[in-house]
Amino acid sequence: MKLLKVDTLEAALDKLEAAMRTGGAGEPETELVSVLQALDRIAAEDVLCSEDIPSFDRSTMDGYAVVARDTQGAGETMPTFLDLAGEVEMGKEPEFGLKSGQCAYAPTGGMLPQGADAVAMVEYCQPFGTDKVAVYSPLSPGHNMVHAGDDVRCGECLFQRGRRIRPSDMGLLCAAGKTEIKVYKPWKIYIISTGDEIVPPEAMPLPGQVRDVNSAGLLGEALSQGFDVAGLDVIWDSQDILTEKVRSAMKKCDVVVISGGSSQGKKDATEAVIDSLTSSGAFTHGLAVKPGKPTIIGFDEPTECVVIGLPGHPVAALLLFRLIVAGIWKRLTGSAETEKEIAVDAVMASNIAASPGRKTFQLVTLDYEHIGLETGLPQAVPVLGKSGLIRTMSAADGYIVMDVNDEGLCRGERVRVHLLMR
């Protein structure tokens, strides 16, 4: 029996990152895209603001721009009377300034005249005739207005390289006058499923056959990470065919993933193919993770292509795709540093054993109907199921991680749940 030489997940990512950086594939290529098309793309540089936002002092209410100290002592029974100096038009610079004792009508968003430092809401004001306004409320400077630069100051960083662009970021970029943004080009991924037992999803499997699950699942994972999928192939277990498919895919893609080959014989074929087609050879021959042990990784310098042999079990294949392909992408694009990993705290609903010597990923659902009385936290309910089942992952809300040295978790123990859904 051939023993696998296994890496930890971190060691495997370190090796892969080093191989890619040395091989000239460290930072993904970049492109300029319109802000309107930037949703979920990854910023390829820090974005600095080159002006104050807003560029002028602005009213945040419909009301009267005033000199705040003029309103000291004003109240419901004792208004301050001010001279109406004019009216601010939306989108225009007022052609007058305010002196002490004066006010001017300013709509929400209007530019304040020189000298004004607060806005009295119309609700607290009463015009008298055409040239006087009574203000019934005292105001401190800055009230009901924003100053130039209050949103963003010139020179400030809007967000850092590695940022996944959100809707509000698109608005922020527009506010700063940026209509394009430099983002990373998504990697092109080629997905190959292997197995003599595999038939296409539209076929009715004969006894002994199963439908191809991994092509669609990996396609979904790749798309949800923002990658392009250049092709899908289902092939029988033949080292020759696999070699040809991988060789051809490597020419046009950044990452080739081969799923299947969990059994010893098949794994050897995948490993031999990766070994022979990559300049690095297969440098990871197995991972100390559960599920996902039979994972093989190599990198080819001439084609700048990563080739990964994923386990055949669907849950393991999908999880490892996230951990390896999305994991290395995040490292190389800077997202790993800038992105906050948001996880939900929960308590274990039952005991669960870890797999000795391996980092164990356990699928769980979150039970919000049995919130812990003392902790106030939802329960993490393990989704149990033997390897090879796909429904466990579909049914799970997320996963918990038990480290290499953990023996397991006890009922009631506190855990962090990494979310699987959007």
Added chain:
Amino acid sequence: MKLLKVDTLEAALDKLEAAMRTGGAGEPETELVSVLQALDRIAAEDVLCSEDIPSFDRSTMDGYAVVARDTQGAGETMPTFLDLAGEVEMGKEPEFGLKSGQCAYAPTGGMLPQGADAVAMVEYCQPFGTDKVAVYSPLSPGHNMVHAGDDVRCGECLFQRGRRIRPSDMGLLCAAGKTEIKVYKPWKIYIISTGDEIVPPEAMPLPGQVRDVNSAGLLGEALSQGFDVAGLDVIWDSQDILTEKVRSAMKKCDVVVISGGSSQGKKDATEAVIDSLTSSGAFTHGLAVKPGKPTIIGFDEPTECVVIGLPGHPVAALLLFRLIVAGIWKRLTGSAETEKEIAVDAVMASNIAASPGRKTFQLVTLDYEHIGLETGLPQAVPVLGKSGLIRTMSAADGYIVMDVNDEGLCRGERVRVHLLMR
């Protein structure tokens, strides 16, 4: 001064839902799409499995299929010797069955022969010659194998109407032989920004002018919710132009959102346009939420179009788009019932006041560097900023909600943070 007749958020959604259901726009249209294109789409019906997955008993290990009771008492020093009856080929039905005393080689994923009810891993077996195998480990029935139907049983529901399709769901659908799925057609959204002060993002604003933030922000929100955006328009504040734009957009879209018009005069124009162009008239003239009070809603039966006047302030516009447009979409597609709303528990990092009589949405960041000693939870740090600023939303990780009757939250108080990022 005209007082707003305000609805609670729930009342507004109830009114809108009732108007849409009565007006024949209750459930969105559906379409069949390939499973390969179903990522993030919303299932329009319960999906039932019409067969057992897997359809046969399967090995989950490379090993020897056995009759489990034959191995009772087997151990490292005392193997059970079995007759090798054959070898299972991947993807094929074994042409032999197992009787007591027999075994057969079965690779991972291979179909078990009739009579086998467990698999001994190769690591615990030793072939002797060509026809005998020593098994060094006792096995209970079901060990290292999955039974037909273990993943999903015939007739079981794979997932319910309203499910947002995930990568693993795509795999699950393929496993069940479903190559297409009935999903809801995304709504077509038309986005109109109004304001005399607004210039396009590529322009350098003159004093008093600001760049259009809401078009890009709302486009992003719409796309991230899966909607189609049929058009974007920036227009000056003119009731005539607005009327024409909205009327024309209503003919080709499901939802028209108008942002801007936060100030009293502008709001009146938006309200008048919605009132005149919808068969229902504007039935919500303001919302008891902060931010987002100046929100106007109407529904037109003939065109089956929802018309919404959103606040001009970007944060309010983006938040209200989520709450109203995505909110009603989730109600009508069933996602509101089937989707688990995952939120992160945290403790307030500082006191924060609610807005009396209004449901208050407070943007926060999650601080994982100052985890509470007793609670073990991250801190929710309010992102403060006056209305009209966009950066607050871009900087936030999520928001907390204070109810109409809440006075506010104290430092250390426990809160649920609804996430803004993916």
